[in-house]
Amino acid sequence: xxxxxxxxxxxxxxxxWGELVDFDAxxxxxxxxxxxxxxxxxxxxKAAGMGWAISFPFRGQTRKAAVALQVLxxxxxxVVTGQSALADAEIAxxxxxxxxxxxxxxxxxxxxxxxxxxxxxxxGMKLARKKVERQYANRISQLAVEIEDRFRRPVSLxx
Numbered sequence: 266x267x268x269x270x271x272x273x274x275x276x277x278x279x280x281x282w283g284e285l286v287d288f289d290a291x292x293x294x295x296x297x298x299x300x301x302x303x304x305x306x307x308x309x310x311k312a313a314g315m316g317w318a319i320s321f322p323f324r325g326q327t328r329k330a331a332v333a334l335q336v337l338x339x340x341x342x343x344v345v346t347g348q349s350a351l352a353d354a355e356i357a358x359x360x361x362x363x364x365x366x367x368x369x370x371x372x373x374x375x376x377x378x379x380x381x382x383x384x385x386x387x388x389g390m391k392l393a394r395k396k397v398e399r400q401y402a403n404r405i406s407q408l409a410v411e412i413e414d415r416f417r418r419p420v421s422l423x424x
Contacts, residue, residue, distance in 0.1 A: 266387050268374045268398060270405035276416040278362045281370065282340035284412045285358060286311055295319065305331070313337050319347075351383040352376055370412075372405050 274281060284290075288311065292302045300321035308315055315334040320327055328349060336344035336357075343358045354376050361369040378384040390397045 266376045266390055268401045269371070270398075270402040271369060271371045272406050272409040273363065273367060273369050274409045274413050275367055276413055277366055278340050278360050278368045280416050281360055281368045281412055284415065285343055285360075286337070286339075288315065292317070295321070311337060349379075351380050352378045352387075370405070370409055374401070 295302050298321075300319050303318045305316040305318050306314055313334055313336055317332045319330045319332055321330075322328070328351070330347045330349040332345060332347045334343075335346050335355075336342055341360055345356045347354045347356075354374065357373045359371045359373075361371070363369055376387060378387045
C-alpha cells in the first residue's frame with residue numbers, strides 16, 4: 266500500500282532538513298511513546314547506513330523492527346526502511362525549496378506485508394483508503410506545523 270502526503274511550510278529548507286535529521290529527537294519521541302530504541306550502527310556522522318532496533322507495543326503485542334537509513338542527500342531527500350516479521354516499509358521524504366523562506370515536504374510511505382495476517386490488515390486499510398489517507402495527511406500536517414512552531418520559537422526556548 267502506498268500513501269503520499271505533501272505540505273508546504275513557511276520555513277527555509279535548511280531548517281526543515283535540520284529538524285528531519287535530528288535523529289536523537291526522533292529516538293526521544295519514540296521512547297516517550299513507549300518504544301525501546303537501540304542504535305545498531307557505530308557511525309559517528311549522520312550518514313546512510315545508520316540503523317536502529319525498535320521494540321514497541323502494537324495491537325496488544327510487542328513488535329520488533331529493524332530501521333535503517335538508506336539515503337541521506339542533504340537537503341533534498343531522506344529514505345528510511347523498516348523490516349519486521351509482519352511487513353516491510355519504506356518512508357521517503359523529499360524537500361523542495363519553493364522560495365527562500367518556504368519549503369514543500371513530500372512524504373511517501375509504502376508498506377509491503379510479509380504474512381497473511383499483515384496482508385489482511387493492509388487489505389482492511391485499502392478498503393478504508395480515504396480514511397487512512399486523511400489520517401496520514403493529518404499526521405504529516407501535524408509534523409509540518411510542529412516544524413514551523415519550532416522555527417518560530419525564540420532560539421533560547423528551542424529544545
